[in-house]
Amino acid sequence: MNKKLIGVDLGGTTIKFAILTLDGEIQQKWSVETNILDDGKHIVPDIVESINHHLDLYDMKPEQFVGIGMGTPGTVDIENGTVEAAFNLNWKEKQNLKEEIEKGTGMKFAVDNDANVAALGERWKGAGENDDEVTFVTLGTGVGGGVITNGEMVHGAGAGGEIGHINVQPNGYLCTCGNHGCLETYASATGVVRVARDMAEEFAGKSDLKKMLDDGQDISSKIVFDLAKDGDVLAERVVDRVCYYLGFACANIGSLINPSYIVIGGGVSAAGKFLLDQVDSYFKEFAFPSVKKSTTLKLAELGNEAGVIGAASLALKFNK
Known part of the structure; x- marks a missing residue:
């Protein structure tokens, strides 16, 4: 089975999602509005819900995916999968993204700062020529x-x-x-x-x-x-x-x-x-x-x- 990847780009106004091949080709993409109300407590549940909804929509299962990667504003602890100081998301406390998203989707999860993630994208499939x-x-x-x-x-x-x-x-x-x-x-x-x-x-x-x-x-x-x-x-x-x-x-x-x-x-x-x-x-x-x-x-x-x-x-x- 050819496994897939999920990429998530979390921004202050929009959360972008994509399903990609292992070669980095986008097969599906969609986006939802970022709900930063109530200290941003809806953001992670919205991400989980949107991924699960689209897997149902495309008749896909978590085991068909290698994992989920995400770029986020703020200071990221890549080992523990946490983020803090993401002020434009209204997050005042440290967020345990890895723990919550893995639990909610049944897939492995990795995260880094959004600027680093954009750099990885340009390096892999853009002007950086890998x-x-x-x-x-x-x-x-x-x-x-x-x-x-x-x-x-x-x-x-x-x-x-x-x-x-x-x-x-x-x-x-x-x-x-x-x-x-x-x-x-x-x-x-x-x-x-x-x-x-x-x-x-x-x-x-x-x-x-x-x-x-x-x-x-x-x-x-x-x-x-x-x-x-x-x-x-x-x-x-x-x-x-x-x-x-x-x-x-x-x-x-x-x-x-x-x-x-x-x-x-x-x-x-x-x-x-x-x-x-x-x-x-x-x-x-x-x-x-x-x-x-x-x-x-x-x-x-x-x-x-x-x-x-x-x-x-x-x-x-x-x-x-």
């Missing part, structure tokens, strides 16, 4: 990521791979972590807007971006990149500064671990080659000479499916 040396940088509301070396996810003493908190500007913007000058404060979607607001105050030339900001209009990182592509001078300067910090951080990652690929994903990466080319230019300016030749920067390929694919790959260890 290489053993891949670093994933995701540019969303914050900046996350995951580091894979020798084919294994780096966890360090617990906080390995916190790419968003690489310091790129000593005494720079205040970060939510309490430090100043983290990459996240410049290269996230909110960071791009922050840079734009600051640079607009000092800019005296003609610019649609400046006019929008001066008029009090809401802007987004997409608007900044779109205006830069159209030749808006201020927007071009904002993008250049953001790409400088990203390229600088990628060069430091390259010098430390020399991955085959640094994969850039998340909402901001929708700017595509326009973003990648500028980041790559600064990467090559700052990187160690041999790293320039051996580390390649690429755009992520899996989009929203990276999470469920990477989560499913966690369950593969049960197949050994």
Whole structure:
């Protein structure tokens, strides 16, 4: 019997599910809304209920699956299958995910942080080309990521791979972590807007971006990149500064671990080659000479499916 995998991508608004082959091909997928009411106590029962419901729907049994893998926000104890500090899920206490989900579904369960899981997905079936040396940088509301070396996810003493908190500007913007000058404060979607607001105050030339900001209009990182592509001078300067910090951080990652690929994903990466080319230019300016030749920067390929694919790959260890 060809066994299957289940991948779960737990987010603050949506829980995504997929049934995959052992080769990582998605066969079915669905999603449910994340119910964070009552300190998030409905989330785990909803996951169990949704998996069991869809197994009934597809006339499948737990023994047909190798196991379930899941990515979650928060600080994860991968050995014990617990998570804490997942504030956007309203979880104030430690959650015993492994114990509850294994009991509720009759399947083995593994969990890791959501950014790590997305990195595993891109490494396995996306831009990482299943290489053993891949670093994933995701540019969303914050900046996350995951580091894979020798084919294994780096966890360090617990906080390995916190790419968003690489310091790129000593005494720079205040970060939510309490430090100043983290990459996240410049290269996230909110960071791009922050840079734009600051640079607009000092800019005296003609610019649609400046006019929008001066008029009090809401802007987004997409608007900044779109205006830069159209030749808006201020927007071009904002993008250049953001790409400088990203390229600088990628060069430091390259010098430390020399991955085959640094994969850039998340909402901001929708700017595509326009973003990648500028980041790559600064990467090559700052990187160690041999790293320039051996580390390649690429755009992520899996989009929203990276999470469920990477989560499913966690369950593969049960197949050994």
